[in-house]
Amino acid sequence: QVQLVQSGADRKNPGSSVRVSCKASGGTFSHYAISWLRQAPGQGPEWMGGIIPISGTPRYAQKFQGRLTITADQSTTTADMELTNLRSEDTAIYYCARGGVSGSFLGWYDPWGQGTLVIVSS
Amino acid sequence: QFVLTQPPSVSGAPGQRVTISCTGAGSNIGAGYDVHWYQQLPGTAPKLVIYANNDRPSGVPDRFSGSKSGTSASLAITGLQAEDEADYYCQSYDSGLSGSVFGGGTKLTVL
Numbered sequence A: 001q002v003q004l005v006q007s008g009a010d011r012k013n014p015g016s017s018v019r020v021s022c023k024a025s026g027g028t029f030s031h032y033a034i035s036w037l038r039q040a041p042g043q044g045p046e047w048m049g050g051i052i053p054i055s056g057t058p059r060y061a062q063k064f065q066g067r068l069t070i071t072a073d074q075s076t077t078t079a080d081m082e083l084t085n086l087r088s089e090d091t092a093i094y095y096c097a098r099g100g101v102s103g104s105f106l107g108w109y110d111p112w113g114q115g116t117l118v119i120v121s122s
Numbered sequence B: 001q002f003v004l005t006q007p008p009s010v011s012g013a014p015g016q017r018v019t020i021s022c023t024g025a026g027s028n029i030g031a032g033y034d035v036h037w038y039q040q041l042p043g044t045a046p047k048l049v050i051y052a053n054n055d056r057p058s059g060v061p062d063r064f065s066g067s068k069s070g071t072s073a074s075l076a077i078t079g080l081q082a083e084d085e086a087d088y089y090c091q092s093y094d095s096g097l098s099g100s101v102f103g104g105g106t107k108l109t110v111l
Helices: none
Strands: A003-006 A010-012 A018-025 A033-038 A045-053 A058-060 A068-073 A078-083 A090-097 A109-112 A114-122 B008-013 B018-023 B036-040 B047-050 B063-071 B072-077 B086-094 B099-102 B105-108
Touching: A003 A090, A018 A033, A018 A045, A033 A068, A033 A109, A045 B099, A058 A068, A058 A090, A058 B063, A068 B008, A068 B105, A090 B008, A109 B036, A109 B047, A109 B099, A114 B086, B008 B018, B018 B086, B047 B063, B072 B086
Parallel strands: A010 A114, B008 B105
Antiparallel strands: A003 A018, A018 A078, A033 A045, A033 A090, A045 A058, A068 A078, A090 A109, A090 A114, B018 B072, B036 B047, B036 B086, B063 B072, B086 B099, B086 B105
C-alpha cells in the first residue's frame, strides 16, 4: 500500500519561495503521476500540476505557469514542489497525491499525503 | 470559481438516503471524462470513495455509489450513519484547462 509523507508546515514572507517534499513508500513510484494540489481554508481542492517520475516531464495548471516547479527523484522516491513569488492568497494546505492511472494525468487521486500548511504573511 | 458545481450542503437522518449532485460542462463531464468523489473529515486529507463514476475502492462501504449522465454526476449514500458527516468533493478532467477540476464541496450533515 502506497504511503505519501510530506514535509512540515512553513511560514513565508510575501515574495519568497516555498518548497514542499513528498516521500513515497510501499508501492510503485515511477509509473504513476504524483500531483500537487492545494486547499485554501473552507474551499475545495485545486490541482496545481504533476509529474510522472519515469518521464520526468511535469505538467502545470495554467494558473501556476512560471511560478511552480515540480520535480521527482526515482532514486529516493521523492517528489518536490516549489512555488515562487508567494502572496497571501497562496496560504493553504498543500497536498501531494498519487494518480490512479499508470502513465497518465487523467484519473483519480489515491492516496494523498497528510498535507503541509503553508502560511504566507509578513 | 470552481468548474464543477455542487450544492453547499445536504442533510439527512440516520438510515436515510442522500444524494449529492455535481454539474459540469461539455469540456469536462460532458466530454466523457470520468468523475471521482472524495470524503474529507475535519483536519484530514481527502479520501477517495468513488472512482471512475461508480467504482468503490476496497474498504469503502457499498452504501456509497456513484452515477453519471450527460454533464452531471451524483454520489448517493444509503443507510446514512453519523460517521458519514463530512465534506464531499467531485473531481473530473477538463480538456480546455488540460487538468483536473474539482467542485466547491458539499457539507453533509447527519441530523
